Amino acid sequence: MRDILWIVQNTLRVTFRKKKNILLYLFMPLIGIFIALMAYGGDQKMILHVGVVNQDKAEITADTIQFLAGLENVKITELEAGQVQEEIVSGKLDSVITFEKGYSDSVLAGRPDHIQLTSIKGAQVTGFVKSYLYQYIDNISTISRAADGNQQTFQQMYQDYQQSSFQLSTHSLADTSRNKNMTTQTIGFLIMIMLISASNLSEIILLEKEKRTYFRLLSTPINARKYLLANVLVNMLVMTVQVAVTLTIMKSVFHIGLNMSYWEAAVVMLLFSMIAVGLSLVLISFSKSRSAANALQNLIITPTVMLSGCFWPVEVMPTTLQKIANFLPQRWTLDTLTKLQEGHAFSELSLNLLILFAFAAAFFLIAVYKFSRNKTTENFV
Amino acid sequence: MNVLEIKNVTKKFADFIAVDNMSLAVAEGEIFGFLGANGAGKSTTINMIAGLLRCNDGIISILGKNSAKHSRFAKMNLGMVPQDLAIYEDMTAYENVKFFAGLYGLRGAELHDLVVEALEFVGLQDKHKSYPNSFSGGMKRRLNIACAIAHRPKLIIMDEPTVGIDPQSRNYILNSVKKLNEMGCTIIYTSHYMEEVEEICSRIAIIDHGKIIAEGTKEQLKSLITNTKDLWIEVKSSENLNIQAIKEIPGVEAVSIEEYFIKINSDTGVNNLNKIIEHLINNGIEIRGLQEKAPNLETVFLTLTGRNLRDQ
Numbered sequence A: 001m002r003d004i005l006w007i008v009q010n011t012l013r014v015t016f017r018k019k020k021n022i023l024l025y026l027f028m029p030l031i032g033i034f035i036a037l038m039a040y041g042g043d044q045k046m047i048l049h050v051g052v053v054n055q056d057k058a059e060i061t062a063d064t065i066q067f068l069a070g071l072e073n074v075k076i077t078e079l080e081a082g083q084v085q086e087e088i089v090s091g092k093l094d095s096v097i098t099f100e101k102g103y104s105d106s107v108l109a110g111r112p113d114h115i116q117l118t119s120i121k122g123a124q125v126t127g128f129v130k131s132y133l134y135q136y137i138d139n140i141s142t143i144s145r146a147a148d149g150n151q152q153t154f155q156q157m158y159q160d161y162q163q164s165s166f167q168l169s170t171h172s173l174a175d176t177s178r179n180k181n182m183t184t185q186t187i188g189f190l191i192m193i194m195l196i197s198a199s200n201l202s203e204i205i206l207l208e209k210e211k212r213t214y215f216r217l218l219s220t221p222i223n224a225r226k227y228l229l230a231n232v233l234v235n236m237l238v239m240t241v242q243v244a245v246t247l248t249i250m251k252s253v254f255h256i257g258l259n260m261s262y263w264e265a266a267v268v269m270l271l272f273s274m275i276a277v278g279l280s281l282v283l284i285s286f287s288k289s290r291s292a293a294n295a296l297q298n299l300i301i302t303p304t305v306m307l308s309g310c311f312w313p314v315e316v317m318p319t320t321l322q323k324i325a326n327f328l329p330q331r332w333t334l335d336t337l338t339k340l341q342e343g344h345a346f347s348e349l350s351l352n353l354l355i356l357f358a359f360a361a362a363f364f365l366i367a368v369y370k371f372s373r374n375k376t377t378e379n380f381v
Numbered sequence B: 001m002n003v004l005e006i007k008n009v010t011k012k013f014a015d016f017i018a019v020d021n022m023s024l025a026v027a028e029g030e031i032f033g034f035l036g037a038n039g040a041g042k043s044t045t046i047n048m049i050a051g052l053l054r055c056n057d058g059i060i061s062i063l064g065k066n067s068a069k070h071s072r073f074a075k076m077n078l079g080m081v082p083q084d085l086a087i088y089e090d091m092t093a094y095e096n097v098k099f100f101a102g103l104y105g106l107r108g109a110e111l112h113d114l115v116v117e118a119l120e121f122v123g124l125q126d127k128h129k130s131y132p133n134s135f136s137g138g139m140k141r142r143l144n145i146a147c148a149i150a151h152r153p154k155l156i157i158m159d160e161p162t163v164g165i166d167p168q169s170r171n172y173i174l175n176s177v178k179k180l181n182e183m184g185c186t187i188i189y190t191s192h193y194m195e196e197v198e199e200i201c202s203r204i205a206i207i208d209h210g211k212i213i214a215e216g217t218k219e220q221l222k223s224l225i226t227n228t229k230d231l232w233i234e235v236k237s238s239e240n241l242n243i244q245a246i247k248e249i250p251g252v253e254a255v256s257i258e259e260y261f262i263k264i265n266s267d268t269g270v271n272n273l274n275k276i277i278e279h280l281i282n283n284g285i286e287i288r289g290l291q292e293k294a295p296n297l298e299t300v301f302l303t304l305t306g307r308n309l310r311d312q
């Protein structure tokens, strides 16, 4: 272990002696915060553009739409069913809500139905509209059930509720959604930087093979296994610092609310850092030279980062691409974070966490298998 | 005790046999030379000793212990100077030596002292803060050596430590090899340069096609060919020379050409000088001088392997 730490220490010292590396490994992750601030920051509140298609001309429906319009930072555009596609394509809308015929009756009957909500700019954004809307509908249903068919009682309760609910108008909505957007944007960028960092740091292995120092090291008491472990440790350390620095600066300097606990976010990101090391080792193990590794990294990292929603919400992409994204670890990482933001507890997310673990384990196994095969063909003990 | 013992060691790369059933023992305090042409199998043998390659067959023991079974023990007692430079360009000379020595478990003041000593030993103490990219080829080679000796190994393996460097650095290196040996290190030394091996090695193995074809002190090796002599003929131009035809002259054992000299190794029992001169004259080659030499290792090598030590 002492000799492994000796290598780790030396690698870190040599790496961070170069200004270029300090920039890449420590400052680049913060750029995500600035991008997020530019995209969502500033004083102006974010306005959600919601398209509404009303096919159910009834009082309850009209009131529901009124309620939506009353939400601060939500702008309603009434649409005909035929216009929806066109409006979505033009990109002016964040979300479309369709009240189908029978909506009002179903609410009155206590079993809300015939309502469709399509998110266009990402579930995180419209999640709020959705939760407020559903809560509203639920309340009306409850009132209806409480009135138990008595028209007058219902009207009375309904009126009272309408009045109070408008007052309770939700100023925090836009703020939280803005925070969540900034968090997602920052972490999406951090994910990309972590992947790039991991592949750069793992590339040291190939560099040492090309420069022959690797074989020199193997003639000392260091063996190939210890050497690999040292590299993994360097990777993990650098990425842990990246995660800690990014989350801390986000929270304490820019006061961007994570909408989840710092530690939960950190744990998920550290899980992702294991995936990043595993993946970078796989790419290295399949490359004969650094240039081959670079080509492979470009081929894999950038497209998967884009596909998995690190730069923009996956919901804007065609469904086929969304399905592909489900096979990407970055997607699952973001998904876990989104679920935490939505208020799920860590314990409810065991499937997500398990999948992240499985990605890391699979990558490590492939890399180790490939490395040991390389070793027998080259015959280095 | 033997510091190194190789018993019936064979190494194959796919179908190609690089080292063929080799056996050899190096005693404590020796400077043992490996002499062989390109591709003879010197580096392969050395890489197996250093634990970088696994042998297909046979046993290698270092300080009496099987090196495959006690690889940590073997490596702790070994210092390797590889044929290809293995130093870090982004670390200073001092850091390079310190890093390698630290891998043997040395730390703190002890480590610092040993590093400084190793740098002094190879004459780089003034350059300890410099990066290797500002070094000449010879200085890099010397740093390569310092990295291998700082931890005071019992056995030092040097794979062509003087290849491609200036004469000054070369002398420095040869002297430090001798000094290391006087300090008690056993050394295995590989080279293409006959003069070096002849100057510093106490025993020499001539390797060809993965086999040891002769082994002993230089006197023992020379005595293998006392029944031959060397004839050096200086000519104006060796362009029209037909080496094969000269080899067919009775008594001629080996022929080589070095610039304006035709070097002929010939049986002392056969008087063939007339025939050789006649052949040259008939082919229009102008003779400028003629001298007879006592055999040296180069001749031994040429006679035993039929090859020149270096590609020409």
Ligand SMILES: Nc1ncnc2c1ncn2[C@@H]1O[C@H](COP(=O)(O)OP(=O)(O)OP(=O)(O)O)[C@@H](O)[C@H]1O
Binding pocket: A378, B013, B016, B018, B036, B037, B038, B039, B040, B041, B042, B043, B044, B045, B083
């Ligand atoms: N990894 C390998 N795979 C296949 N063949 C190899 C490998 N390493 C060495 N060889 C072959 O084994 C033979 C011996 O090589 P080796 O490097 O031991 O020679 P050498 O005596 O050190 O030569 P040189 O003086 O050029 O360094 C050569 O023919 C070489 O091509």
Ligand SMILES: [Mg+2]
Binding pocket: B042, B043, B044, B083, B159
């Ligand atoms: Mg060699």
